[in-house]
Amino acid sequence: MTGLLRASIEEQFSDIWLEGELSNLRAPGSGHVYCTLKDRTSQIRAVLFRSDAVRLRFALQEGLQVIVRGRLTVYEPRGEYQIVLDTVEPKGVGALQLAVEQLKERLTAEGLFDQDRKKPIPVFPRTVGVVTSLTGAAIRDILAVLRRRWPTLHILIVPVQVQGESAGRQIAEALADLNDWASVDVIIVGRGGGSLEDLWSFNEEIVVRAIAASHVPVVSAVGHETDVTLADFVADLRAPTPSAAAEAVVPVLAEIVERLRELTVRMGQVMLRHCAFERQRLDAGIRGVTDVRFRLQEAAQRTDDMVDRLREVVQQLLTSGRERVHEAQRDLSGLNPILTIKQGLATVPQFSKRLEGQMGVILAQHRHRIHATLAQLNTLSPLAILGRGYSILQTVPAGQILHRASDVEVGQELEAQLARGRLSCMVTRVCDDSTV
């Protein structure tokens, strides 16, 4: 009878959908999952065989509201009917979303997303590892930004699939390889935007754990700004897009070079100022010492001068003194009064005789010469000329003697000197007759 029922049920309920709450969950070693599906008024036993159970992305939990699809059958040994499930979907949220939430909860409890696990991103990486697909836009964006910002950067790409069955494993392996194999300073892991399904591998536990295990700091760059995956939670830095990740891992080389230059210049300027200041102080000190030295030298020189001059003066004094003594001796010998008097007395009678003889001759000669001169003087005297009828014309009041008619003007007053008396005259006409 059970066999008959089974055949009948299986034929009639080969593909049914049910909605309910999971309870009495059991998952023995076989990998099959047993549970009871119930709503407020009824319940039914359910089984999910291993082959279907492993395809589930989320974990079945007690009390979870689900929508299931399957076929009814009868478990003959117990005479119980049950539903054999092939699809289980969480009610309300998508399966993937639920799976993410479940994993997140579990890993959070493990402490994988703790802030204090996060490693600092190096400011100046020399080598950047990139884990992504070579075919997507992400790699082009990342390379373009990296090259623009830091043109001499060393970049090591590990190509992986970023969606599909094996993507998660490949990403995890690539991260491990970069850690074990290469010496990169920071790793960018990511892909371009897509659906939750497309981004799935970045929510896989294997990827999340690989990121957490990386000794090299990891920057996640998954999808667009609004896409958040578990990789983003576990990464040391979450970049909203692949381009942003590239910007986050390297500074702009030109700016660094400029900063370096600026620091060096500033350092030099400060040092120059400092040296100039110290130099000034030193100079002031030296000047003080030099001043004293100069003054000393000057004083010494003046002393020397004075000694020299003193010596000269003394020398001169000595010389002239000696000369004067000689002169005096000579003078004294020439001026012996007794001798002079004797000589004088001897010549007196001779002189007297000669004086008397010559005096008469000399006086006669002189008298004659005086007469001749007086006669000559008389003829040359202007008074004598005037006496002969000439007169002298003079200007008034300068008293200039006139020689030419042209020296006077009509109406000018003149004075005429006559042999006896003067005349005041007025010029009435000037005749400049140069032929006269």
Next chain:
Amino acid sequence: MAVVKFEQAMARLEAIVGELEKNDLPLDESLKIFEEGIRLSKNCLKILEEAEHKVEVLVQDKNGKKRIHAYSPDDADDEPSS
């Protein structure tokens, strides 16, 4: 380790410039850290100049052996399949 060296050198250089600009060190000490700063500045520049741009790809060949080769934009074939 050059990364750490460069980062530290830049940080130390910043600190030295700040210290010098405070202007309260005696000349001999100023000169000492100034010389250190100049050394750092030269080293930093050298590190920057030494860096060589290259883009490489790490791949695994059929025997599972890993090798690194230069990247070219048509390297998409290198992507491992599932």
